[in-house]
Amino acid sequence: VARHVRACIRLTPSHFDSAAVGPASAAVSSPFVSVLGRGTHANTGNSGSIGTTAYGTTDTLSTGQISATLFRYSTGVDAVQLCNTRGSITVLPFQGQQIWDAVMDGRSLKMTSLFDEPRKVDLSKQTSFIDTYGAFFVHCGATSMGCPSADDTHPLHGELPNAPYQSAELRVGECDRGEYIEMTGTYDHTIAFTCNLRATASIRFYADTSTFPISMTIENRFHTDSDLMYMAHTNFRPVGGAKLLYTHHDGPNDMEISGSVNGLQAPTPAYEAFLERLALNPADHAEFTPDVMANLNPEVLVYLRNYLTEPGTKWAHTLQLLPGGTADYLAHRPDQLPLCTRWMVADQSQAALGMALPATAEPTGKQSEAIKGYLQKLPPQAKVRFDVEAGALNEVDARAKADVIASTLMWHSAEKPT
Numbered sequence: 255v256a257r258h259v260r261a262c263i264r265l266t267p268s269h270f271d272s273a274a275v276g277p278a279s280a281a282v283s284s285p286f287v288s289v290l291g292r293g294t295h296a297n298t299g300n301s302g303s304i305g306t307t308a309y310g311t312t313d314t315l316s317t318g319q320i321s322a323t324l325f326r327y328s329t330g331v332d333a334v335q336l337c338n339t340r341g342s343i344t345v346l347p348f349q350g351q352q353i354w355d356a357v358m359d360g361r362s363l364k365m366t367s368l369f370d371e372p373r374k375v376d377l378s379k380q381t382s383f384i385d386t387y388g389a390f391f392v393h394c395g396a397t398s399m400g401c402p403s404a405d406d407t408h409p410l411h412g413e414l415p416n417a418p419y420q421s422a423e424l425r426v427g428e429c430d431r432g433e434y435i436e437m438t439g440t441y442d443h444t445i446a447f448t449c450n451l452r453a454t455a456s457i458r459f460y461a462d463t464s465t466f467p468i469s470m471t472i473e474n475r476f477h478t479d480s481d482l483m484y485m486a487h488t489n490f491r492p493v494g495g496a497k498l499l500y501t502h503h504d505g506p507n508d509m510e511i512s513g514s515v516n517g518l519q520a521p522t523p524a525y526e527a528f529l530e531r532l533a534l535n536p537a538d539h540a541e542f543t544p545d546v547m548a549n550l551n552p553e554v555l556v557y558l559r560n561y562l563t564e565p566g567t568k569w570a571h572t573l574q575l576l577p578g579g580t581a582d583y584l585a586h587r588p589d590q591l592p593l594c595t596r597w598m599v600a601d602q603s604q605a606a607l608g609m610a611l612p613a614t615a616e617p618t619g620k621q622s623e624a625i626k627g628y629l630q631k632l633p634p635q636a637k638v639r640f641d642v643e644a645g646a647l648n649e650v651d652a653r654a655k656a657d658v659i660a661s662t663l664m665w666h667s668a669e670k671p672t
Contacts, residue, residue, distance in 0.1 A: 347422035351455035353391035358646035364390035365606035399483035400617035465645030485613035581652035586612035
């Protein structure tokens, strides 16, 4: 929770009209020296009064060791690059508030794909999700989610992935974790006589850290219950020789192996044989041996329905431990998102690892998930919030987190009734 918000800049697409084309420099300015061109700087003083000042043509906001820089991709998509001493993330403020890229300690964390830059999409297409599919993080939901079956009419992964946000803000503040720049925004999904949902996304970027909290709050502003589905879809890059560590048991009865659910590629006999082997020994999927990497085509899914939390916390942990000792990292809260899917694909055109996709449901389409009992309802005027933390860990932090995962599994194993 923020103790003090010092500045708030409300962004509009016109802010990006004179911004640079292409990603910004990762340089960090100090101290708080400038705000975005033609923007509004709201500064809350000790007295609680708010002053508003118009500024010139600069396009960088900075405070301490954090900066935010506007730019526009050559495809016309507006972006904000947040930089700190460890790296940067690139957010699309008006297109789903996606995190298009995340670079930490000199390494891009995101999937490889056919898309060098994000593209604008036709939201009337059911499959618009894959017309610009290359982001590091995507919000999925909110009245539907997953791959639509023949009985579904909803968009692939719902309304949120490329939603046209009506508002976006950059905020400078301070909380218990230190000083931050926050990218936030709201999207109103409003259809007369049907629904009125408000989605509020938030990403906080701190000074000397390589992980960052991401949240989504969904509010039902309609007079009747709303259908609710949500998935936090993070796309890391699978690395040969890496190993997945996670606070979930991995015995044959602890997880379920599934083949592709998107219907985009036909399975081969070798792929089906690979799935049969994993069904007998599901833990084998967690080591990216040459055999595993060669068989992640089409996609392979692992359903993880009982993630365990670190004792004394509400958080579950997942690592991709890389051969050099560093790691990719995701934390989520099973009390908010009780179901989790692991999604893996690797071929000559793309490679992606959704090592933990925490969600309210699984990704087999709205009708199928409703039959399973996973379609939730959000009462009128109610709000629900979902939180994850994503990023990378250096060798020291990766070892420490691996120890936390091991001790968590031991603790919960000791708690199991015999």
